[in-house]
Amino acid sequence: xxxxxxxxxxxxxxxxxxxxxxxxxxxxxxxxxxxxxxxxxxxxxxxxxxxxxxxxxxxxxxxxxxxxxxxxxxxxxxxxxxxxxxxxxxxxxxxxxxxxxxxxxxxxxxxxxxxxxxxxxxxxxxxxxxxxxxxxxxxxxxxxxxxxxxxxxxxxxxxxxxxxxxxxxxxxxxxxxxxxxxxxxxxxxxxxxxxxxxxxxxxxxxxxxxxxxxxxxxxxxxxxxxxxxxxxxxxxxxxxxxxxxxxxxxxxxxxxxxxxxxxxxxxxx
Amino acid sequence: xxxxxxxxxxxxxxxxxxxxxxxxxxxxxxxxxxxxxxxxxxxxxxxxxxxxxxxxxxxxxxxxxxxxxxxxxxxxxxxxxxxxxxxx
Numbered sequence: 001x002x003x004x005x006x007x008x009x010x011x012x013x014x015x016x017x018x019x020x021x022x023x024x025x026x027x028x029x030x031x032x033x034x035x036x037x038x039x040x041x042x043x044x045x046x047x048x049x050x051x052x053x054x055x056x057x058x059x060x061x062x063x064x065x066x067x068x069x070x071x072x073x074x075x076x077x078x079x080x081x082x083x084x085x086x087x088x089x090x091x092x093x094x095x096x097x098x099x100x101x102x103x104x105x106x107x108x109x110x111x112x113x114x115x116x117x118x119x120x121x122x123x124x125x126x127x128x129x130x131x132x133x134x135x136x137x138x139x140x141x142x143x144x145x146x147x148x149x150x151x152x153x154x155x156x157x158x159x160x161x162x163x164x165x166x167x168x169x170x171x172x173x174x175x176x177x178x179x180x181x182x183x184x185x186x187x188x189x190x191x192x193x194x195x196x197x198x199x200x201x202x203x204x205x206x207x208x209x210x211x212x213x214x215x216x217x218x219x220x221x222x223x224x225x226x227x228x229x230x231x232x233x234x235x236x237x238x239x240x241x242x243x244x245x246x247x248x249x250x251x252x253x254x255x256x257x258x259x260x261x262x263x264x265x266x267x268x269x
Numbered sequence: 270x271x272x273x274x275x276x277x278x279x280x281x282x283x284x285x286x287x288x289x290x291x292x293x294x295x296x297x298x299x300x301x302x303x304x305x306x307x308x309x310x311x312x313x314x315x316x317x318x319x320x321x322x323x324x325x326x327x328x329x330x331x332x333x334x335x336x337x338x339x340x341x342x343x344x345x346x347x348x349x350x351x352x353x354x355x356x357x
Binding site for chain 2: 166167168169173176177179180181183184185187188189192252255256259260263
């Protein structure tokens with residue numbers, strides 16, 4: 001934990017100067033604590049998560065503080081965001097009566113998206129979601145939410161029964177399928193939700209680090225300059241790719257949340 | 270709940286001609302995002318039956334049962350997904 005994230009190798013460490021490529025590694029995801037209270041270490045990812053939350057809350061508070069019939073400024077953008085989540089994420093899964101889950105899904109989508117976005121914002125350059133605790137925490141909230149919704153709709157025993165027995169399967173194959181259904185609903189869902197987001201953000205950040213560091217390392221008055229330029233261009237292109245992936249992962253996270261909620265309600269017939 | 274295996278009419282009284290509980294038209298295509306959700310069945314099936322196969326393999330001294338468990342889990346997961354997708 002003592003390693004600081006080094007997105008730039010030591011100065012003067014270039015190719016042909018007897019200095020090996022300082023390859024980025026998983027240690028770049030560990031930060032020196034900003035401050036320490038007892039054994040609690042407050043680190044940059046925690047700060048980023050708090051800032052993300054603050055940004056999302058502040059933005060929507062400002063946007064809808066004095067809502068007008070004809071939206072202007074921040075309200076316009078805010079409505080665009082909320083309507084996107086409603087029409088692209090919530091409605092396809094839950095239909096109109098699912099609108100009561102809109103605040104939950106809007107929060108999840110924008111919180112995850114802003115945390116992801118920090119990965120490409122200059123001087124911040126770190127997606128908080130690449131540390132597993134944040135996706136895991138969110139996945140836990142989602143897990144508790146959909147299980148609660150399922151239990152409230154069908155009662156605890158009825159919900160678990162509905163969860164264990166896959167609909168539409170003939171009875172003779174149930175002994176084989178029921179364990180998978182139960183295992184998948186209870187354990188695998190939150191797990192895949194966590195890993196998918198974390199792994200995507202971790203890989204993206206590492207990819208940018210590899211080429212960013214390489215651009216710096218290869219930079220010298222030699223043929224290395226050509227390589228450095230290529231590497232730099234690739235960093236820019238990959239940053240564009242990251243913008244896409246960050247939005248996509250936030251979208252998938254929110255979409256799957258909506259699906260799990262819909263599924264918990266649906267099995268309750 | 271137990272099925273009769275015949276398809277069509279279902280023990281819970283719903284069949285493919287009835288509206289879905291979420292109010293959507295059954296002929297309407299399902300959102301592509303459902304595919305993301307079914308991934309957990311593939312992983313779950315392989316992990317669960319892989320583990321069972323591995324444990325039985327350790328117990329009986331037949332290590333290849335691990336592979337059998339994985340394949341069985343994957344096949345069951347595919348079957349489960351087919352039943353779930355075609356049910357409504």
